[in-house]
Amino acid sequence: MDYSLRSIGVRKVILITLGFNLLVGLTKIIYGMIVNSVAIMSDGIHTLFDGFNNIMGLVGIYYASRTPDEKHPYGYRKFETVLTIFIGLMMFFTAYTIFHRAFESFISNQPSTAGLEAFLVMLVTLSVNFFVSAYERKKGLELNSEFLVADAGYTRSDVYVTLGVIAGLILARLGFSKADPIVGMIVGFIVAWMGVTIFRNTIAILVDESVLDSHDIMERVCAIDGVESCHKIRSRGPEGNVFIDLHVQVDPLISVNDGHEIANVVKKDLKTKISGVVDVVVHIEPVTKPEDKP
Missing domain, CATH: 3.30.70.1350 (Cation efflux protein, cytoplasmic domain)
Known part of the structure; x- marks a missing residue:
């Protein structure tokens, strides 16, 4: 595929994904603050960082789309690979933030006031995240973009995280007061593991691991x-x-x-x-x- 056409396609996908991530992330954070749910706020922070990744992606794809020249005879494509490592780093930072907030909530023992409407909010955002992840991954495979595939993985972790948050809310309503922060900690571990996976796949490209039989x-x-x-x-x-x-x-x-x-x-x-x-x-x-x- 032509470098410029591929770049246009990747940027279009990133912009669409960015819009959805900002909308979903802010919705979760604001609602989480209202009902005092660390799990919902943590999930929102995770989604918002995905939006930040999208912004960085736009910058990285601009450089990665340049055609080969005398200084870079193999092209600039590895700029996209390096950018994918940044996603992994952001996932580690996000995991730390989520775990820290969850631990503070666990110690303070502040109850969550989330009600039935919380489930509705989480179900709606879950549906949006699932759509965004599937769309971004599909386009990433079509355009052979490791950044889009990695970012789709980050968004897909949002789906798993949201399912965990819903489970935590259900347990909290059943009387398990510590369920919400515990789920928040589990969320942190999930995000960290996704970061490890991205690092492993990206390093393989940077060290020129054999890709064909x-x-x-x-x-x-x-x-x-x-x-x-x-x-x-x-x-x-x-x-x-x-x-x-x-x-x-x-x-x-x-x-x-x-x-x-x-x-x-x-x-x-x-x-x-x-x-x-x-x-x-x-x-x-x-x-x-x-x-x-x-």
Whole structure:
């Protein structure tokens, strides 16, 4: 997909998600303060930070959408990957904030005044969060955007968190006075775990972890006319922006021009038949036949 078109698509999704996150987050926080529910306020803070992530996403995508140049021959796409780490950091900070508020509520033993209307508010925001998460993830996969997929995961954690808050409110109404802050603490652990997951996936991209099956590539390349064998196959990059390097062995008696043509065929085959491959570097070398060995 063209860099500019992809950037426009990603920015559009972020803006839509931002609007919903701000609306839902502020609604939860204001209502949580009114009814003195730390779980609802914590859930709202979590959602509001997701909106802040969206704003940072707009800035990061602007840089990530730049086309490759002399200084950045592999492009700027990893700006988006670095931005995804920021989401993980924000999740850790959010988890700390939620846990801290929940602990204070647990110590102070202030009862929540949340009633039936609290359930209605949480059910409505739960529905919105579910829609936003599903929409953002769907678009993230379509646009091969690790930021959108990670941010969708953050929003999806909102769904789990809200379900926990509803459970806490039910338990509180049944007489379990400590249920609300305890659920708030559980919320903090859930958000922290989501942050760990994002970090793990993002670090894999930054350290150039192999992303394609080398055996599959070898079988595909060796089926091409003129290729005797291939080895030293490497692949790296996020989905939709994959780079492949490999060594291809050919008959030592063919001309340089023929070897170059084989390399072009290999490049074209891998780029057109494997989704997300943007560049292939082929090193041509002569195959050593048994009779040629000393």
